[in-house]
Amino acid sequence: MPSTDKYSILLPTYNEVENLPIIIWLLIKHMNASGYPYEIIIIDDGSPDGTLEAAKQLQKIYGEDKIVLRPREKKLGLGTAYIHGIKHATGNYIIIMDADLSHHPKFIQEFIEKQRSQNFDIVTGTRYIGGGGVHGWDFKRKLISRGANLLTQILLRPGVSDLTGSFRLYKKDILETLIKSCVSKGYVFQMEMIVRARQRRYTIGEVPISFVDRVYGESKLGGSEIIQFARSLLYLFATT
């Protein structure tokens, strides 16, 4: 069955010098095995830890057709990093994932097969159903996560089990349209994306994923997460 599908994997990085080589190695391994055409676009935001130098080395090893570097001068945030990446993507499908090893490339093939099975507009990884789960979270973190998730399910009835996850596959044009309609910053951006997708009647498939909390480095999104989440929930409640 001939197909011209190509998958552009967007990898935004900020201080991921230890994770980047591993995630790239895993991506190359699994994408080569899957046989689907792909490219990996690394969007580094001027990480002071030398992530970009590591990316350049990896590009030498794996080739410029597989590893595309689209760095930016300074840290401008995740949302615009995706927009920046999409502009340079040559595939008709976009996969977004974190570079911190919490999203395992082995699931990408399942995403692609899921998408193809019913021509979904979006496929999202989910930690909350089936074989999905999380490694490295304590009771408190699980409680907050489950509580926030149930509250969101009750208030928004989004029809998707994992709203804040950021391991997803999109049709390129749909991702472009969606990003433009979203105003949130930070990780609640992912929630707005999927809620607005539902509002626009896009079809969404789900694949259970195991999420392994980052081994190296630290999360850039801390602190006021809960307040941010609550505000975003109310905002979406009132506007969608």
Next chain:
Amino acid sequence: MTKLMEWLFVVGTLGAIWLALLTNTIENSFAKDHYDLLLFSPVIFVALFGLYALTLVLYRVFTFNNCDEAAEELQKEILQAKEDLQKQGFKFKTVQ
């Protein structure tokens, strides 16, 4: 219709029915026989729902899949990746 409007609509409708029953605008014997139950039914409903939600959340917390195998597998893959990348000439930045 936004989710907020949906909620207001449903809560408003239920509230109107409740009030009508309570004030006997809707003629019924139930309201006369079980007035207290009817009066407190919104509170009872919210409390029961809260209890249900709490139980559900706790159940989900305790059955949250820990993915221990996935974490172990990842550790092995990290070692493999490092070894293989080094062979291909990748220079790891040494962090202290």
